[in-house]
Amino acid sequence: MPQIFSKKANTYSRVSLFCLLALPAGAIMAGMAVTRGPAQTNVGMPLDQPVPFSHKHHVEELGIDCRYCHASVETSAKAGVPTTETCMSCHAHIWTNSPLLEPVRKSYETGVPIKWQKINKVPEFVYFDHSIHIARGINCNTCHGPIQDMHITWKGQYFFMRWCLECHREPEKYLYVNPRDPDKDPRQKAFDLYSLNKYGEDLTPIEWRNLEGSDLKFSKDQIAEGEKLVEKWGVKVKQLTDCWTCHR
Amino acid sequence: MFRRLRTIRARHWIHLVSLAGVAFAATGCHIDMWYQSKKVAQDENEFFRDGKADRLPVAGTVARGELRHDDAFFTGRVDGKLITDLPARVEVSKELLERGKERYTIFCSHCHGAAGDGKGMIAQRGLSLRRPPASFHTDRLREMPLGHFYEVISNGFGVMYQQGTRIDSGVGAEKGKMDRWAIVAYIRALQLSQYYDASGLSAEEQEKLGIPAPEQIEWKNAFTEAQKKAAGSKPEEGGH
Structure with missing residues (x-):
């Protein structure tokens, strides 16, 4: 009696077994890539605005402070258009x-x-407050991307909850004192960055990262510094990840 | 109850599962939490003609604890006359001047210049300005009562728009907010600093101010003269 299965059958069965696992995994990963991509999140996509307002012109070339227009950013939840x-x-x-x-x-x-078309929007069950983030010296660009380089404004971050939690779980990785004046109120250093950059001052690596809004990379020294700041400013780390911190 | 579950046959299970699937598909994906039927700052509301959800309080409304009973502090005038000194509630301190400097840089420096000379970036770019921004270093403004500056910040002056909607009036002054008066104090400090006779200072202090010593000035003048001569003696290249 001849063999029913040829020698190739082993290979076929292995390939089909592999595909049985790999295809669903691939499909899931593709789905994840789509939901995280700019088509879904709008990150990096300039929107048509009624007036082609350029942040690059007003911030970098003219040197107007953020707060001239977004005047309520230090004192209220909304930065305000x-x-x-x-x-x-x-x-x-x-x-x-x-x-x-x-x-x-x-x-x-x-x-x-x-x-105006809204660029940065969190779902309405999220109660984000600009003022506390500014008070702790979190830079605008950390969330909004390199705004001083944007002719037509685009979204800098995808605002997933996971992304918020990266900082809320480990705030010590994001807090830093003004390297030019450690005793100064941390509030002002975010805004000083733009003029320092405009006038070609040498920026420290941490300032560069914050200005470019790029992913932060941490050295051990910096985290140790951050831990000190968490204590000094009384940041309640445990509360930061409570549901009601951002949702009510 | 468990006994009853056991009696459900396989095809009933199929029905139940598919029913759950239909229920999930029908209700699982809705966005009424993302876009809630509430209005927050700067939202749209078609009910009003201007489309704004933000409404102003009725004219004359006084919020609790925000009664503006102190004329000097809230208007810069007492009995219709501009006050020449800071109101009693404002205490001049280093913090106040630093706050004033910060706020001045944000809100004023674009037109009036960081040194208050009226040569800010807008003034430099606005080539056709019929009324350029004022310099604070004129006799008229040096002698101006302080209340004037408060009034101008609050209500505008000439072609200058009011800045009062963005600069704190001092309504919550008990909490140490008095940005307009901080700016006023800083403007006066600027005026004093730019109108100070530095010749009475010691050489060291003058050096700190960046005033070059006399021999340096002579040397600099000689240098620019020499440069001018050198430039003049060059053969002129053909113009375009």
Whole structure:
């Protein structure tokens, strides 16, 4: 009686066994890649805005402080999109004839706000507060990406809960004192970064990382420093990962 | 109850499982938590003509603890006259001036310049400004009562828009917030610093200020003269 299975059958069975495991795993990974990709999260995608406002021009080239427009960022939950009047406090005097600014002038005349497209949004069951993050010296760019390099603003981070927790679990990895003036209130150092960069000051590695909004890499010394700061500023690490810290 | 479970046959199980699947598919994916039916700051609300969900309180509303009873502090005027000194509640300290410097840099320096000379970045770029931003180092502003600066920050002046919506009025002054007065104090400090006769200082102090010693000035002048001569003696290249 001839053999029913040829010698190749062994290989076929191995390949099909492998595929049986690998295909579902591959499908899951592909799905994960899609949900984490820019098509889903909008990270790195500039959106069409009614006015092509350039952060690069206003922050880096002109050197306007973040807080001139986002005035409530230090004191309230919302950084706030500036009112039309804020735009007009300069643009009533310069670029007064620019057609690009027509929506701004129209909004000022009619009192109807400009409808900006929202770039950074957390779900409405998340109660994010800008003021406490600024008070502890977390830089704007850590969450918003290298804003001083953006002509049309794009989203810097994907804002997954896992990403929030990276810092909330180990805040010591993200806290640092102002290397130029260790005794200074940490609040100001985030904003100083932009002007230091503008005027070509030598930035320390940690400042560079924060300015570029890149993934942070930690040295042991820095973590030790961070642990001291956690204690000094009374950061309640255990509470940081409680549900009600961000959800109510 | 368990006895009853045992009596459920296989095909019943299939029905139950598929029913659960349908129920999950019908209800499992909804976004009413992501977009809740509530309004937060800067939301849209079509109910109002301007489309804003943010509403201002009715004119004349006084929030608890925010009664502005101190005219000098909240308007910069007493009996209609600008006050010449800081209000009694404002204590000049290093912290106040540092706060003033920080706030001045954020809100004022773009037009009035970091040194208060009216040569800020906007002033330099706004080539067609009919009324350029004021320099604080004129006799008129040096003699101006302090209340004037508070008033200008709060209400604007000439072509300058009001900055009061963004700079703290001092309503919560008990908590140490008085950004407008901090800026006013800093402006006066700027005026004093730029109008100070430095010749009375010792050489060391002058050096700290960055004022070059007389012999250095002479040398510098000679150097620029020499440079000018050198540039003038060069044969002129063809113009375009």
